[in-house]
Amino acid sequence: MNHKLRHAGQAIVDSLAVHGVKRVFAVPGESYLAVLDGLHGTSIETVVARHEGGAAYMAEAHGKLTGEPGVAMVTRGPGAANASVAIHSAWQDGTPLVLFVGLVPIADRMRESFQEFDPNAWFGTQTKRVFVLDEPGRASEIVAEAFFAAKSGRPGPVIVGLPEDVIAKDFDGEIATPIPVTEGAVSPRELDQLRTALSAAENPLIYVGGQRWTRESSAAITRFAERNGIPVAQDWHASDRIPFTSPVNIGTLGYGRGATAAEMFDEADVLLAIGALPTDVPTDGFTLRQRPDAVNYIVSIDTTLRGRSGAVTAHMLASPVAFAEAVEDLDLGRAAEWDNWRARGHQAHLALSAIGDYADLPAAAEGTAHMSVVINELIQRLPDDAMCTLGAGNHTIWAQRFFPTNVFPSQLATRNGSMGYSIPSAVAAGLENPERLIVAVCGDGEFLMNGQELATAAQYGVPILGIVMDNGQYATIRDHQESHFPGRVSGTQLSNPDFAALVRAFGGHAETVTSDAEAAGAVERALKAVMGQRRSALIHVITDQRISLP
Numbered sequence: 001m002n003h004k005l006r007h008a009g010q011a012i013v014d015s016l017a018v019h020g021v022k023r024v025f026a027v028p029g030e031s032y033l034a035v036l037d038g039l040h041g042t043s044i045e046t047v048v049a050r051h052e053g054g055a056a057y058m059a060e061a062h063g064k065l066t067g068e069p070g071v072a073m074v075t076r077g078p079g080a081a082n083a084s085v086a087i088h089s090a091w092q093d094g095t096p097l098v099l100f101v102g103l104v105p106i107a108d109r110m111r112e113s114f115q116e117f118d119p120n121a122w123f124g125t126q127t128k129r130v131f132v133l134d135e136p137g138r139a140s141e142i143v144a145e146a147f148f149a150a151k152s153g154r155p156g157p158v159i160v161g162l163p164e165d166v167i168a169k170d171f172d173g174e175i176a177t178p179i180p181v182t183e184g185a186v187s188p189r190e191l192d193q194l195r196t197a198l199s200a201a202e203n204p205l206i207y208v209g210g211q212r213w214t215r216e217s218s219a220a221i222t223r224f225a226e227r228n229g230i231p232v233a234q235d236w237h238a239s240d241r242i243p244f245t246s247p248v249n250i251g252t253l254g255y256g257r258g259a260t261a262a263e264m265f266d267e268a269d270v271l272l273a274i275g276a277l278p279t280d281v282p283t284d285g286f287t288l289r290q291r292p293d294a295v296n297y298i299v300s301i302d303t304t305l306r307g308r309s310g311a312v313t314a315h316m317l318a319s320p321v322a323f324a325e326a327v328e329d330l331d332l333g334r335a336a337e338w339d340n341w342r343a344r345g346h347q348a349h350l351a352l353s354a355i356g357d358y359a360d361l362p363a364a365a366e367g368t369a370h371m372s373v374v375i376n377e378l379i380q381r382l383p384d385d386a387m388c389t390l391g392a393g394n395h396t397i398w399a400q401r402f403f404p405t406n407v408f409p410s411q412l413a414t415r416n417g418s419m420g421y422s423i424p425s426a427v428a429a430g431l432e433n434p435e436r437l438i439v440a441v442c443g444d445g446e447f448l449m450n451g452q453e454l455a456t457a458a459q460y461g462v463p464i465l466g467i468v469m470d471n472g473q474y475a476t477i478r479d480h481q482e483s484h485f486p487g488r489v490s491g492t493q494l495s496n497p498d499f500a501a502l503v504r505a506f507g508g509h510a511e512t513v514t515s516d517a518e519a520a521g522a523v524e525r526a527l528k529a530v531m532g533q534r535r536s537a538l539i540h541v542i543t544d545q546r547i548s549l550p
Contacts, residue, residue, distance in 0.1 A: 006038075007037075008139040008171045009036075009139075009162075009167040009168065010038035011171035012167065015140040015176060017043065018177065019069075019147050023044060023431060024047065024059075024072065025055040025056070025059045025070070025071065026048055030164070031115075032073060033164070033168075034164070047427075052083040053082045055083065057085070057420065057425060058070065058427055064095050064211070065412065065429060065433075067151075069147055069150040070098070071098050074101055077117050084122070084126075086418075087159075088416060091127065091156055091157055092416035094155050095211060096156065097150060098160060100160045104116045104164070106134065107165070119161045126157070127158055127159050128149045131145065133161065136170065136172070137172050139167070139173065140176040143176065145179070146160050148179035155212065183301070183318065183319040184317045186299075186326035186327075190316050191326055194316075197297065198228075198270055201269050204271075204338065205232075205233060205271050206230050207271055207274070208273075212301060213409075217320045217321045217323075221324050221327070226248050229334070231249075231250045231346065232248045233251065234276075235253060235276040236415060239400060239405045241320075245406055248342060250348065251352060255281065255400075260345055260349075261345060262284065264341075269295060271289065271296045273296060273298050274299045275300065275319070298312055299316045299320070352401060355375070355550075369513045369515050369542060372550055374513060374519045374522075375403070382437065386404075387438050388403045388405065390414075390421070391418070391442060391443065392417045392476075393475060395469040399441040400413075401550060421446075422440040422450075422466075423464070426438045427456055427462050427464070430464060438463075438465065441466075441469075442468045444473075448497075451502070454506040461534070462536075463531075465536070466537070468539070470543060472495070472496060473494055475492075475545075476548075477491075498512075499512075500540045508537055511525060511526055511538070511539045511540065512542070525537075526538070
């Protein structure tokens with residue numbers, strides 16, 4: 001197309017195509033009609049969501065899945081406000097995301113015009129960059145800069161404000177090419193220093209997580225750890241960097257973690273952190289591994305090490321991809337000497353992730369089922385590459401502990417405790433991986449925050465298996481409440497709808513489980529609907545309020 005025959009909105013879409021964008025997640029608004037016009041008839045799929053929070057969560061999940069910025073589009077004021085929940089998630093989780101926000105016309109600024117807001121004031125502290133397009137000729141350049149900012153270093157969210165009059169004007173520039181993003185590198189000196197430290201260690205430990213992983217780097221670092229017999233702890237809600245069944249896997253840190261994983265993390269005489277940092281949650285609130293003489297080798301592409309706590313022995317400025325290449329052939333020759341240390345952690349991981357004999361479960365009230373039984377029946381029937389999506393709440397611990405994440409990526413979750421993520425992220429996962437089974441594990445409070453995106457799943461032919469744990473309360477807060485103010489329940493109780501009936505209204509299959517005996521049949525029928533009939537399905541599990549943790 002001759003560049004003189006297109007408006008700036010079209011130039012933005014053409015720039016997205018140059019950057020390899022396959023789909024955008026949007027709630028339409030009159031403030032960015034020119035961009036919607038540019039999307040008409042293109043190869044880029046426009047996924048129309050039912051709420052801006054859902055659309056932005058989908059984009060954030062896409063960023064986690066692919067390493068490429070997820071793209072969301074919303075309108076000014078209320079639309080931007082609704083999307084901000086995903087911006088905070090992307091900021092704390094280090095996820096590449098570009099949010100395009102329609103804005104008021106330039107002439108209407110500072111006049112309290114309809115839905116006007118200041119994008120810098122709203123988003124300036126929770127994003128890597130905030131752009132506002134004031135010159136139509138710079139439309140493509142700003143897209144390139146936004147993608148570079150979102151991907152480079154520690155990834156994160158970027159805002160691009162689009163005044164509705166500017167994007168409707170003629171574009172007289174050229175389409176900008178993508179700006180390359182470095183993976184960093186490990187120097188020979190750094191590699192020698194690391195080799196020396198690990199070779200002399202009595203109890204070394206690898207700690208993994210964060211972003212900028214690929215399936216190849218995950219496999220390479222797994223081979224490095226297994227070749228050398230070094231145990232691996234994974235960050236909270238990042239349990240798919242090392243296969244669940246790997247003999248070096250000792251489990252995850254953070255909420256719901258096992259005691260052995262935390263002890264080994266704290267005791268290790270040499271810690272090699274790859275992509276992950278010892279932040280608040282994995283250190284149990286800045287209590288684990290805080291000794292000033294702790295030996296910590298940090299591999300991170302983030303020059304600032306934002307969120308780090310504790311000592312830093314060395315900082316290697318490299319992504320997991322670059323580090324995996326550097327240690328591909330590194331053999332320390334001490335695997336047998338570390339076998340007992342490694343086995344201690346792995347055996348504890350296996351014990352924690354085994355549900356065991358149902359007879360050992362605590363007694364449940366009549367008319368309720370154990371979430372452990374439902375999850376166990378599911379795990380016995382999962383394909384090897386099943387993917388799990390999680391929101392926030394006590395219900396996520398069942399998935400974190402028991403769901404086998406053996407392929408990267410196979411877990412999508414928020415690390416900032418943001419609720420309402422499970423269903424939108426499952427939609428994004430299903431669109432990107434239509435051949436895989438996507439399981440969304442939801443709490444009753446969490447599900448209703450964005451459960452309406454099942455309508456989006458149905459519209460775009462994405463079959464999701466949802467499991468809703470219904471105990472009629474915000475259980476995480478109830479648990480904290482009982483710890484601090486025992487017996488004074490306040491503001492945490494819920495009166496829930498019939499979730500199964502709701503899912504049927506969206507065209508899905510639904511099961512209600514009120515006893516352990518019903519679990520196996522419900523799981524089998526739900527899986528048949530999803531994998532055989534390509535319909536979404538939901539298992540509504542009525543649970544006992546007293547059993548809020550596995």
